[in-house]
Amino acid sequence: MQRMNKLIFGRYIPGDSFIHRLDPRGKLLLSFYFIGIIFLAHNWQSYLLLFLFTMFAVLMSRVNLGFFIRGVRPLIWLILFTVILQIFFTRGGHLYWHWGPLVVSQYGLVNGGYIFMRFVLIIFMSTLLTLTTPPLQLSDAIESILKPFKVFHLPVYEIALMISIALRFVPTLMDETEKIMNAQRARGVDFGSGSLSQKMRAIIPLLIPLFVNSFNRAEDLATAMEARGYQGGEGRTKYRVLTWKGQDTLAVAAFAVITGLLIWLR
Amino acid sequence: MANIIEVTDLSYHYPQMEQRPALQHVNFTVQAGEWLAIIGHNGSGKSTLAKSLDGLLTPDPQNKGEIKVAGLTLTDETVWQIRAKIGMVFQNPDNQFVGATVEDDVAFGLENRGVPRPEMQERVHAALKRVRMTEFADREPARLSGGQKQRVAIAGIIAQRPDIIILDESTSMLDPKGRAEVLATVRQLNQEDHLTVISITHDIDEAAQANRIVVLDDGQVKETGTPAEIFAYGERLIEMGLDVPYAERLKTALRQVGADVPKQYLTEEGMADWLWTSHSKM
Numbered sequence: 001m002q003r004m005n006k007l008i009f010g011r012y013i014p015g016d017s018f019i020h021r022l023d024p025r026g027k028l029l030l031s032f033y034f035i036g037i038i039f040l041a042h043n044w045q046s047y048l049l050l051f052l053f054t055m056f057a058v059l060m061s062r063v064n065l066g067f068f069i070r071g072v073r074p075l076i077w078l079i080l081f082t083v084i085l086q087i088f089f090t091r092g093g094h095l096y097w098h099w100g101p102l103v104v105s106q107y108g109l110v111n112g113g114y115i116f117m118r119f120v121l122i123i124f125m126s127t128l129l130t131l132t133t134p135p136l137q138l139s140d141a142i143e144s145i146l147k148p149f150k151v152f153h154l155p156v157y158e159i160a161l162m163i164s165i166a167l168r169f170v171p172t173l174m175d176e177t178e179k180i181m182n183a184q185r186a187r188g189v190d191f192g193s194g195s196l197s198q199k200m201r202a203i204i205p206l207l208i209p210l211f212v213n214s215f216n217r218a219e220d221l222a223t224a225m226e227a228r229g230y231q232g233g234e235g236r237t238k239y240r241v242l243t244w245k246g247q248d249t250l251a252v253a254a255f256a257v258i259t260g261l262l263i264w265l266r
Numbered sequence: 267m268a269n270i271i272e273v274t275d276l277s278y279h280y281p282q283m284e285q286r287p288a289l290q291h292v293n294f295t296v297q298a299g300e301w302l303a304i305i306g307h308n309g310s311g312k313s314t315l316a317k318s319l320d321g322l323l324t325p326d327p328q329n330k331g332e333i334k335v336a337g338l339t340l341t342d343e344t345v346w347q348i349r350a351k352i353g354m355v356f357q358n359p360d361n362q363f364v365g366a367t368v369e370d371d372v373a374f375g376l377e378n379r380g381v382p383r384p385e386m387q388e389r390v391h392a393a394l395k396r397v398r399m400t401e402f403a404d405r406e407p408a409r410l411s412g413g414q415k416q417r418v419a420i421a422g423i424i425a426q427r428p429d430i431i432i433l434d435e436s437t438s439m440l441d442p443k444g445r446a447e448v449l450a451t452v453r454q455l456n457q458e459d460h461l462t463v464i465s466i467t468h469d470i471d472e473a474a475q476a477n478r479i480v481v482l483d484d485g486q487v488k489e490t491g492t493p494a495e496i497f498a499y500g501e502r503l504i505e506m507g508l509d510v511p512y513a514e515r516l517k518t519a520l521r522q523v524g525a526d527v528p529k530q531y532l533t534e535e536g537m538a539d540w541l542w543t544s545h546s547k548m
Contacts, residue, residue, distance in 0.1 A: 136366040168366045171408035217361045224362035227320050227354040228422065229346065229378035237380050239373035239390070 012134050019061040019132045023248040024141035030255055031129040035122055037259055046265040047117050053258055054124050061132050071127035072120060079119045087112040139163040140242055157233030165221070173214070180209050270430060270462050271296040271319065276331035278314050278323060278485075288314040290485045292331075298429070299460040303473035303493075306482035307507030312466045315482065316434040319464070320352050321345035336429060350379065353423030355436040359415035363407045368399060368418050371407070375426045393425035397451050413444020420451055431455065433465040437472060449475065470509045474533070481506065497531040513537040 019027075041047050058068060072079075086108060093106030130138075143160035150156050181191060184205045191202050278289040288311045296302050306312050317323045318333065321340050325331045333340040335348045356362045365371030372393055376386045394400045397417040407415060416436055423431055433452065437445040449472060455461045465472060473479055479496045481489040483506050489496060497503070500518070503510050510518075513534050517527045532540060 136370075139366075164366050165364065168363070168407065171406070172360055175408070220356065220358055220361035221364065223317070223322055224354070224356055225364055225374075226322060227349060227352075227356075228364075228375040228426070229349055230374075231346065231378065235380050236377045237383060237386065239370060239377055239383065239386055241383065 013063050013067065013131045014134075015062060015132065017060060017062045017132070018247065019057065019128065021247065022132075022251055023242055023244050024133050024137035025144055025242060026244070026248040026251055027129055027133055028138065028141045028145065030251060031125055033255060034125045037255075037262060038118055038121055040259070040262045040266065041118075042114070043265065046262050047114060049258070049261055049265065050121055051117065053254075054121050054128075057128060058124060061128055063128075063131050067131060068124050068127050072123050075119070075123060079116060082119070083112045083116050086115050135167045136164065136240075137242075139167060140240060144242060155233070157236070161233070169217070173210070176213060177206065177210060180206055268298050269295040270298040270336055271464075272332075272334040273319075274332045274334075276315075276318060276333060277326045278311075278318060279326055280314075286485075287326075288485050289318070289325075292482075292485070292487055294480050294487055294490060296430075296462060296464060298462055299456075300477045301456050301463040301465065301475065303476035303479045304464065304466045304482060305468070305470070305473050305479060305508060309484075310482040310507075311485040312482055313434055314485075316354070316432050316464070316466050319432065320354055321348055350426070351428050352430045352432060353420075353426055353428040354432045354434060355416060355419045355423065357435040357438055359412045359419065359439060360407065362419055363415055366406065367403070368394070368405050368407075368410070368421075369403045371418055372422045372425050375422050379426070389425045389427075390421075393421040396424050397421045411444060412440045413447045416440060416444065416448045417451060420448070420455075424455070428461070430462040430464065433463065433467070435466055435468065438468055445469070445472075468509075470511050474511050481508070483507075494531040498529070 038050060041050055058065065087104060088102045088108065090108035090111050091103055091105050092108075093110075095103060095105050096109075097104040133141075139160055142163060143156060146154060146156045146159065185191065189202055189205050191206070192199065194202070272295050274293055276289055276292040277287055279287045292311075292315065304312050304315065314323060318325055319335070325333070336351055338344045338348055340348055363371055364374045369390055372390045373386055376389060381389070391400070391403075394403055397420055399414065399417055399421060402410065402414065402418075407418075410418070419436070420431075431452065437448050440448065452463055452465070453475065456463045463476075465476065467473055474493045474497070476493060479489075479491060479493055480487055481496060481503075488506065489499070497511055497514055500510060500514055511534075513532050513536070516537060517532075520527050528540060
C-alpha cells in the first residue's frame, strides 16, 4: 500500500470540478491533442500562452499543485539530462563559454528552456487527465474511441473488458504481493539486498506464487462470469453510458482557440 | 411441493483423475422453496455437484445421468436457460467480483442478458437495497470486507431474479460476523421470496439451518434427511470426516462426565431447555 501512495502517475484524486465532470472521451483525446500542439510552439510568447493555459486548467481542477510537481519528480533526471545535452551541443547566437566540443550558447540556453517547458507541460497535462478521471471512465473512453475499429474486426468489447478487469484487480494483486512478500520474509527471504543476481533470485519466491494465484483467480473469475450468463460481447447492454454535454464542447472550443493563437504567434 | 431439481444417476470424472470418479450415481431431488444443505468432507464431490447443476461441468456421457431443473433437462441447448434460473455464489469473494464498482458488478449479469438500461438501473438499486449495500454502490471491491463482497454477489443474483440460489461454500472465507450477515440475507430470500436454496458447506451450524441435508461421501450420497435425523448420528458423522453441531458436542462432553443426556438431536435452544428442566428437577 505504501508503494501505491508514492506513485502519482495513473492515480485518481476524487473531486467535483469542471475538469472532473468533463466527458472522459473528450479529456483523453484533448490530452493527446495537447501533446501534438505543444510542438507548434517555438517562441517564448507561445510557450507562455501554453503555460498559462495549462496552469488555468490545473487551477480549474482544484487539485493541489503538489500532486503535479510530484508527477514530474520521477522524470526529473531524464528531463535534466535532455536539457543539459541540448545546452552543451547547440551552437548559434551569442557564445558564452566553450571547451572542446562543449559550448554554452544563446540558442542552446533558449532551446534547453523550451525543452524543459515542453516536458513539464506534457507531464502536467497527462497528470491532470489521470488525476481527474477515474480509471473506469478511462477504460470506457478507450472502448468508445476504439469503436470505429470494429470495422477492421478489432474485438473492441473484449479489449475494454480486459482493461476493466485488469484495473479492478490492480489493488487486489498489490495486496496479495504485499502478503506474499511478508510471508516469504517471515521464512527468511531477503528482498532488495545483495548483488543484482541475488536480488533477482529473491524475486522468484514472490513471482511464482503470484503467477499461480493469478491463474487460479482467472479460472474462478471465468467460472463466475459464465454462471452469471456471460456469453461474449454480442447482445449485451451497457449499465454505464457516457454523455457528451455542452461543457465538453466548450473544452474543445478552448483548445481550438489555443491552436489558432499558436498558429498566429508563429 | 413440486421438485425443482431432479438429479438421476449423475456421475463425473475429472480428466486428470482417471481412477477415482468425483461423483458416482448421485440421485437426489430438491423441492421448490426448500433450503437444502449438501455436506461432506474435502474432496467428497460437493463443488463438482454444484458446478454440474449449473452446467459448468458436463457429466460423463456414458453414464446416462440426467439433471432436470424446473422441468428442463440440462443439455447444450438448454444450458443458458437453466443458468438464468440459477444464481451461484462461489467461495472466494474477490475472485467472482467482475465489475469495477459495486453497481457495475450487480449489473454484470443483467448486461449479459441484454436487459435495457432503465430497467437495469431499477433492478440494481432494488437488489442493493435488499442486501443493505445501497450506500456502497460506487465503492471499489478493494475497499469492501469479505462479507460485504459476498452480499454484493448475492445482490447480483437477486437482480437476475432466479428461482434457485446455490451457495458453493460462500461463507467459508468469511469471519463469523460476515458469515452471519450473509446467512441472514439468504434466509430472508428463502422465506420471503420462496427462493430455493442449495447451500454447499463445511459449516455444520449453517447446515443446521436447512430443511434437509444431503451427506456426500467420496462422490456418493450417503444419507439424506432433516438436520435432526442427520445430527442424531453423532459419532458416525465424525467417522465420515464431518463435524457435529455445538449442541451435539456439548452432549458428548456431558456424556463423558457421566450425565444422562437424551439420544435424539437437540438444537441449541432445545439443549438449553433440556439443561434447565433437568437442573430444576434435581
